[in-house]
Amino acid sequence: MSTHAFIGKAARLAGLAALALVPTAAFAAEAIGASEKQATNWTAIAMFAIFVVGTLFITKWAASKTKSAADFYTAGGGITGFQNGLAIAGDYMSAASFLGISAAVMSSGFDGLIYSIGFLVGWPILTFLMAERLRNLGKFTFADVAAFRFAQTPVRVFAASGTLVVVAFYLIAQMVGAGQLIKLLFGLDYWIAVVIVGALMMVYVLFGGMTATTWVQIIKACLLLGGATFMAIMVMWRYGFSPENLFAAAVGIKTQLAAAKPGITPEAAAAAGQSIMGPGTFIKDPISAISFGMALMFGTAGLPHILMRFFTVPSAKEARKSVMWATGWIGYFYLLTFIIGFGAITFVLTNPEFLDAKGGLVGGSNMAAVHLARAVGGNIFLGFISAVAFATILAVVAGLTLSGASAVSHDLYSTVIKKGKADSASELKVSRVTTICLGILAVLLGIAFEKQNIAFMVSLAFAVAASANFPVLFMSVLWKDCTTKGAVVGGFLGLAASVILTILSPSVWEATLGNPAGSAPFPYTSPALFSMTLGFIGIWLVSILDNSQRAKIDRAGFPAQQVRSETGIGASEASGH
Template identity: 55%
Template sequence: MILHRPTARTALALTAALSTQPAWAAAGETSGVNLTAIGLFLAFVVLTLWITWQAAQRTKSADDFYAAGGSITGFQNGLAIAGDAMSAGAFLGLTALVFTSGFDGLIYAIGYTTGMPIVVFLLAERLRKLGRYTFTDVVCARLAEGPVRVFAACASLVVVAFYLIAQMVGAGQLIQLLFGLDYLYAEFVVGVLMICYVMFGGMVATTWVQIIKAGLLLAGATLIVLLVLAAFGFDFGALLARATAVHPKGAAILAPQASAKDPLSALSLGLALMLGTAGLPHILMRFFTVPDARAARVSVFWAATFMNYFYALVFVLGFGAMTLTAGDPAYIDAAGALRGGGNMAAIHLSHAVGGNAMMGFISAVAFATILAVVSGLTLAGASAVSHDLYAGVIRRGQLDERSEVRISRMATFVLGLIAIGLGIAFKGQNVAYMVSLAFAVACSSTFPVLLLALYWRGLTTAGAVAGGTVGLLSALGLTLLGPAVWVKVLGNPAPVFAMDPPTLVTLPLALVTCWLVSRLDRSAQGASDRARFEAQQAA
């Protein structure tokens, strides 16, 4: 790659961009508060609450609450799925990772985008044909319902918990930066709004907030990228040259570094990101919101298109933040860290290129991004409790829809409180990294069971539950013993298990356990499981 030196015009543009007043010292502020940003932020919150109120008028049944009555089109669902992917982990976390590490941050983006084609080729059509509300319905179509629902609900809740951490941390830092609130209070603000969205609006509200948010985020990110490139005369080489000049690691940021130091962890991360998408409960739920299997395929086409475009923008966002905010006391504190926390690179960049109005718009969209994803996650967790555990296992299907929705709303409230606690416990963690841990757990638990249930006639209930449980417990245990929790949260000097994430160990372990237990299963239930698969194939 040939790097060009910035031209005189580029230097002048860069100087002008850097001279933009910081968010807490610009016109229109009082006592350091960005009134423009807060106004746009509150306007967006009001809009999403109005959407929730409208959706509540349409949410009359369990089908409406869990799957929007199957009324979402393929294009709409594709945009909503892309909205799920363009979470705080993607927009805030990936930009921050590129800002900090350069090319290494893009490994996450590559993993996210390659995961979506896997979903369409392996799962989307079959999910829509066999399922009703959750992926567990699909597995139960050929395996014994009770044990499978217990396992699937537990796995879903663990995945949702890890994914929630990333969103809650990003939201807390954003509210803290904008309003000057203590991080603790910021977490409660996010949690209360999220509970309102899901309890009253269900999947209809969650989907439409995602659609609107995704469109605005794509438009806002595109505008920021154009302004960043304009500061360098639309010379991408000049942008990279400036980035290498200001970053302590110099030209090394343009090449992979972490993967060379720890290739096994890099391979494990890539495996988790590519295959984990196919095990995320809040993504899989979206295939039940469309009317048929064809719409499910169309959904994934549009989702992959929007996601690839967005992650291409993240590359410029990260390097743009590196060049336009690094070293500026408006955005960097005395210790050299980003003001407001390590995940705020994209927010500071929006101010650097567009002032208060752009920062307010991007902050509002970023917050809506977090709320929409958190709402989808909470709905997936609540459905695991109400539909899979309570209605399917405890009441054995003998539960009317009104009671099931009521239980789901109660579960939403409890999950909201749990999300607040997790956000407080994991304060300061990079949100893209925390998302990768959710992918790792999903890749080792729900994904292998779902894949084998759809494609291997030999899978039995005993094999699925044993393999999924082994994958879940090993992924959870090794994650707790790894750098993410053992060192960064619990404060120990070194991890017990160094591979991060542990997918390279836990996914094969889950698959082998599923295969071995199923092959050894000679029970009547095992024979019934194999026969049901043959019947499904014949149909």
């Protein structure tokens, strides 16, 4: 089947479905497993079809430009800083942020901001510590940077392992969330929804590579920023553009809802209403709060699909510009989600149309922003938000798949198996085969995990990125005494500790595996404080004890790496841009 025929067939398939909304943290998995199918929303499907057909034309155009491995992985390094900043924002402003943070704010008020703050403060680390060095040292993946002065094989095996674990857990969460919410809103069977998302994702990545993925992310970022801005303006307009009036109304509604519960005194109801304006209702113990915040903050600097975006720009200056633009867009977006969350309290919780027989939101608390879209803009705006949410999952899944494919083809096949002697065509072929395998795996796991709590998978992805990828990247670039053995041992320690401690935490041990409450061997919600510390200590301790010949070569290579990372001398020739 030709490329164009395959894309045309995918477009016809795509017209069947409409929305993919991705839950990402503990609150996000609530009530999804038990969701029932709803009546089909034809307005949403029409808008969704327009988006899919438009982006498939972009993929057709991108396919004509994707001739080499550099084109496939990094769009040939031809993306500007502004474009890349929007694409990074599109990759990062997932439906998890849109739905998840607004749902957290609706239920917990002020405490919901821990997600916004945690996600946002990771960007200065990337801006000041990593972006320029990544662009100057790397070619296609973050493993190029981590392995710059080390023995290639062990470091790349570790980097590919860390990347694939992060990508796998992220992909499962995206696919399960997509399938459940398409089923909920548009009347499709769950497995059909998952297959459609998987098929479309494979089309974008297989034929368009990074060029198509980038433009899908840019379009999605513009649509999401526009939709969220409209929702926030409509909420504020109702309250005379006064945040004080909005907050007062939200406190009043929360107080009324608390007072309606049996056995609640007026004083307790007032305290419950007022609690949304202060911290302490969401993460109650300080260690969990610190550990959770560390996972969100440092995990950002270790996410392979985000790090990969710095290799799509032509220079270190454009890489810095990318992060500046991305930080601006993402910061603005998170301000909007805060308004949307409080707007959901006042518009949605008071409207019986959006509530089920038990007084909960139809479809679960994740649906707060979707119900608010209908409340402020009717069915047409709901259709628009549905199309945006589908764009969101597609952009994030495509970026994840691309980073997973590059880890296998570039880090394992080209560098480890072929010892750097693989030609561009064979590397591209391996990458496309890997893309198909990852797509099939994502669909199968998405179907298999339909009934599972998916929240821990995304928090695990952030914890793994913070505990394994970030310490190795940080120490290899900034510490002169770091050695191959130290990076590999410390990295695998962080990787193993983050996975094991997450399994032993209450969110998996009790909520997912069904063990009794209070029986979890590891008492905290996120392992990052412990596993990330273990990763850093492992790298430091093994490196200072390493007196091998290889360690001397590693240390001797640091001055050259430092000059290249800070000046960019030799970067353009090495990257092929």
